[in-house]
Amino acid sequence: MVALRGSGPLKLGGTMQVSVAGAESNVAIGLARLGHAVRWAGAVGDDEAGALVLRTLRAEGVEVSGAALDPGAPTGLLLFEPRLPEVTRVHYYRAGSAGSRLTADAVEDAFAAAPPRVLHLTGITPALSATARSAAARALRLARGHGSLVCLDVNFRARLWTAEEATAVLREWVPSVDVLIASDDELPLCLPDGPAARDGATGPPTTGPAAAGAAAAELDARAEALLDLGVGEVVVKRGAAGATVFGRDLPDGPLHRPATPVRAVDAVGAGDAFVAGYLSALLxxxxxxxxxxxxxxxxxxxxxxxxxxxxxxxRAELGMLGAPPGTVVR
Ligand code: ADP
Incomplete structure (x- = not known):
């Protein structure tokens, strides 16, 4: 999608910055910056906005020769409205867009050149339309057939589909997923009892150490259930609290890593950047x-x-975060 970013309440107007955005594109760029060969499968309109999307991906070193140009639909659009320092509203204009009309054939093209070592999918694509869902399912099948590792970031978008609809698709995919990345409240969407488990997770508010212990036990049980279904590893993103990985072969059980402390200026895209870093190290x-x-x-x-x-x-910039305040790199 093309992304327009304002600097205050949208209804007041003013200037906006033009860029591109989208979970999969963010991951693709993150990986390319780290020096990996990345191919992007998707669709844009045959319009100037689509040209910007492809040009940006290309400029960042992402291979887009398999991208589809849809002459019958516009490139999707989203508007970022930074409403408070900590709250950004995002407005989507992508119903009927080229990206949401993605077809399975477009995915075939992206696989045609050479099968990837890793296929990365998000739970956004199957929520866009029936054809986009079949495209993602086709990619999953192709990856399995070629022996590519499959990574899925659940990325549940409640505006696109219901928890029940998401569960129906995701639980079918789960046995084919090697690396499942999600926030803890998204895990139930991938389990057979689906949203019911989700409701349990958000049950009556309780606080204190007992509640924290119960929540941790619940998370453990859900991750365990996903591993039992055949997922290779479950990676839980926890915002400013960091992340935890659950897997069969971890000698000391789940591995937690606190977040790297930084002055936060814009939380959007953290999850996608996290996925790019995770997959980069995996590769x-x-x-x-x-x-x-x-x-x-x-x-x-x-x-x-x-x-x-x-x-x-x-890659060369990865060590910068530990630098003391005021550091000047010459
Ligand atoms: P999403 O954007 O998908 O909701 P998260 O908010 O959980 O994902 O963020 C993904 C990862 O980004 C976290 O696991 C953490 O490592 C990092 N992160 C998120 N917020 C912060 C923060 N305020 N400070 C430092 N790291 C953060």
Whole structure:
């Protein structure tokens, strides 16, 4: 999508900055910045906005030769409205857009050149339309057939589909997923008892150590259930609290990593940056601790920078976050 970013209440008008955004594009750029070969499968309109999307991806080193140009629909649009320092509203104009009309054929093209080592999908694509859902399912099948690792970021968008609809799709996908990335409240959407489990997670508000213990036990049980269904590893994103990875082969049980402390200026895109860091380390052959370390680093870069992907680090920049305040790099 094309992204317009304002600086205050949208209804007051004013100037907006033009950029591009979208979860998968953010991950693709994050990985390309870290030096990986990345191919993007998607659709844009045959219009100037679509040209901006493809040009930006290309400029960032993302391969887009498999991208589809849809002459019958516009490129999707979203408006970012920073409403309070900590609250950004996002307004989408993508119903009927080229991206939401993605078809399975477009995905075939992206696989045609060479099968990837990793396929990254989000739970946004299947929520867009029936054809987009079949495109994502086709990509999943192709990845399985070619022996590519499958990463899924659940990214539940309540404005696009209901929890029940999401569960119906995601629980079918789960046995084919190697790396499942989600926030803790999204895990139930991937389990057979779906939203019912989700309601349990958000039950009556309780506080104190007993409640925290119960929540941790519930998270453990859900991650365990996903591992039992065949998921290779479950990575839970916890915002400023960091992230935890659950897996079968972790000698000391789930591995937690606190977030890297930064001055947060824009939380949008943190999850996608986190995924890019995690997959980058995975592609480099790092174990779970190394993957989490890079993921919290790239996640922190995203919250410390304006824009969804603009602040994504190159490999050489990864060490910058530990620098003391006032550091000048010459
Ligand atoms: P999403 O954007 O998908 O909701 P999160 O908000 O959980 O994802 O953020 C993803 C990751 O980004 C976190 O696991 C953490 O490592 C990092 N992160 C998020 N917020 C902050 C923050 N305020 N400070 C430092 N790191 C953060």
């Amino acid at each position: 480099d052959g790092e174990g779970p601790a190394g993957r989490l370390e890079r993921a919290v680093t790239t996640g922190a870069f995203a919250v410390a920078s304006h824009g969804d992907w603009e602040g994504a680090p190159t």
